[in-house]
Amino acid sequence: MSERTTSASWALAIVQALELGGIDCVRLFAELDMDYAALSDPDARFAQDAMTRLWQRAVELSGDPAIGLNMAQVVRPASFHVVGYALMSSRNLRDAFTRLVRYQRIIGEGADLSFIPQPDGYALTLTIHGDRLPPTRQSAEASLAYCLAFCRWLIGRALRPREVFFQSPLPEDLQPYQQVFQAPLRFNAGYYGLIFERADLEMPLPSANEALAQLHDRFAGQYLARFSGSRVTHQVRQVLCRLLPEGEPRREVVAHALHLSQRTLQRRLQEEGTGYQQTLDDTRRDLAQQYLGQSGLTLLEIAYLLGFADPSNFFRAFRRWFGITPGEYRTRLEAGSLSDARMPETAEPVR
Numbered sequence: 001m002s003e004r005t006t007s008a009s010w011a012l013a014i015v016q017a018l019e020l021g022g023i024d025c026v027r028l029f030a031e032l033d034m035d036y037a038a039l040s041d042p043d044a045r046f047a048q049d050a051m052t053r054l055w056q057r058a059v060e061l062s063g064d065p066a067i068g069l070n071m072a073q074v075v076r077p078a079s080f081h082v083v084g085y086a087l088m089s090s091r092n093l094r095d096a097f098t099r100l101v102r103y104q105r106i107i108g109e110g111a112d113l114s115f116i117p118q119p120d121g122y123a124l125t126l127t128i129h130g131d132r133l134p135p136t137r138q139s140a141e142a143s144l145a146y147c148l149a150f151c152r153w154l155i156g157r158a159l160r161p162r163e164v165f166f167q168s169p170l171p172e173d174l175q176p177y178q179q180v181f182q183a184p185l186r187f188n189a190g191y192y193g194l195i196f197e198r199a200d201l202e203m204p205l206p207s208a209n210e211a212l213a214q215l216h217d218r219f220a221g222q223y224l225a226r227f228s229g230s231r232v233t234h235q236v237r238q239v240l241c242r243l244l245p246e247g248e249p250r251r252e253v254v255a256h257a258l259h260l261s262q263r264t265l266q267r268r269l270q271e272e273g274t275g276y277q278q279t280l281d282d283t284r285r286d287l288a289q290q291y292l293g294q295s296g297l298t299l300l301e302i303a304y305l306l307g308f309a310d311p312s313n314f315f316r317a318f319r320r321w322f323g324i325t326p327g328e329y330r331t332r333l334e335a336g337s338l339s340d341a342r343m344p345e346t347a348e349p350v351r
Contacts, residue, residue, distance in 0.1 A: 004048035004109035004131055004234075011046050012039045013079035014054070017070035017142065021062045028057060042081060048110040048131045055136040066176040068138035072149035079146070081106050082223060086216035089209040093151055093201040097124055100147075103220045109234060110135065111143060121162060122201050125193035129286060137168035140192045145180050148194060154205055158182075161196055165189040167293070190294060232258070232268040233279055240283045244307035251276045285321045288314075292330045299326050 015025045029036040032053050038044040059065055077084030083103040090096040097115045104113045110130065116123045126143055128135040144164065152159045161183040170187040171177065177185055239257045243249040254276070255265040269275050274282075284306045291302040303314035318326045 004129065005045035006048060006051050006108040006110060007042070007081050007106060008039050008044035008046065009042050009079055009081040010107050011051065013071060013074050013076075013146065014051070014142065015039060016074040018054075018058045018062075018067065020070045020073055021058065021064055021067045023058050023061055023067075028054065028061070032057065042078075048108075048129075049133045051110070051139070052130055052133045052136055055138045059136075059138060065138070065171060066141070066173065068136075068140075068142035069145045069176050069180045071142040071146040072180050075146065075149045075153050080150075082216060082220045083107060084150075086213060086220050087150070088154065088205075088207045089212035089216055090205060091208050091210070091213075092204055093154065093196070094122065095213075096151075096154070096205070097122070097201070099217070099220075100124075103224060105231075105234070106220060106224055109231075110139070118195075121198045122196050123193055124196070125165075125191050127191055127290070134289065137166075140167065144192055144194060148181065154207065155200075155203065156206055159196075159200055161194045163195040165191060165193040165195070167192050231272070232260075232265070233272050233274055236265070236269065236276070236279050237283045240280060241287065244284070244287070245305050246307070247309060248307040249280070281317070284317065288318060288321070288326070292326060293333060295330075295334075299330075302326065 018025055018028075026036055032050065034046065034050055034054070035044075038046070055068070058067055077088055080087065080100075083100065083106055086099050086103065087096040090099060101113045101115045104111060110128055112127045112129070114123075114125045116125065124147070126140060128140045128143070144166075148159065148161065161181065163184045163186060164177075164181045166185065166187045167189055168187060174185070235258055236254055239254050240249055243253065243257075251265065252262050255262045258265065260268070266276060269279060287306055288302065291297050291305060297305070299314075300311055303311040306314060308314040308317075315325060318324075318329070322329055324332075
């Protein structure tokens with residue numbers, strides 16, 4: 001399976017946030033067998049699981065489960081790689097968020113962003129994925145905190161979201177969250193997200209520059225094209241996510257969706273150390289974990305969402321992936337306080 005990666009630019013921002021929490025990151029990188037010197041190379045990338053272990057160990061060493069919120073204090077455009085400068089030159093925050101979603105994979109492949117217009121505002125939603133290791137809440141919380149702080153820096157004034165959603169459970173200490181976000185907080189939601197008023201996102205940015213925006217779009221697009229050209233696995237997974245609810249996608253259908261021949265698709269997947277069936281299996285496994293965190297979905301519904309015509313095949317596959325049944329997995333999630341991951345509007349607000 002081709003590993004998800006995180007840009008060194010974003011990893012450097014994380015390191016700066018951890019150092020604010022008293023972490024010796026030079027020593028920590030050595031402990032985790034990570035290349036600290038690579039942080040100074042903007043084109044370097046770190047494996048997603050390595051970043052997960054970094055967060056886990058940082059929480060252990062600091063004793064601070066809210067350490068990810070330190071990201072709000074290390075804002076600088078370069079943390080978003082070339083994307084940060086494209087955001088700065090955007091007309092307004094609405095256009096900036098549209099660019100952020102478009103170029104997200106440059107910053108990190110472990111996150112899926114969506115920017116959704118609403119009747120009276122906009123929602124920026126975030127889902128964090130792991131590879132072999134499940135993602136940490138600190139990674140998602142850091143992303144939300146940084147994103148909001150970056151927006152405040154761009155507009156040069158206080159910006160308060162209408163609401164902030166967290167997929168994670170209610171923390172023991174709310175004060176750091178209230179201080180950073182200054183908005184109603186909802187935990188045990190269906191995803192992580194920031195909800196903004198329409199007027200706030202449509203106000204012109206002081207740094208807006210259409211000519212520079214087009215230039216940065218070209219740079220970001222070229223980088224993403226080079227990056228995506230060698231990551232066909234990610235493209236296949238995106239197509240599979242879209243097609244799975246209709247049944248198990250055939251390889252020829254996926255190849256056609258990517259404008260590739262079956263032979264070319266298989267060759268490029270092999271070059272990335274995987275194959276079509278393995279990618280299908282990995283995609284189903286990751287989606288199964290997400291769906292089981294949503295208590296509104298029955299096991300039968302999850303089986304069909306994963307493209308299994310026969311639910312018994314889903315149960316067999318799940319036992320192969322995790323060594324337990326889906327029901328046992330959900331029970332353990334609930335016992336770990338990941339109680340009710342329904343859609344945000346059903347979560348209890350914290351003010």
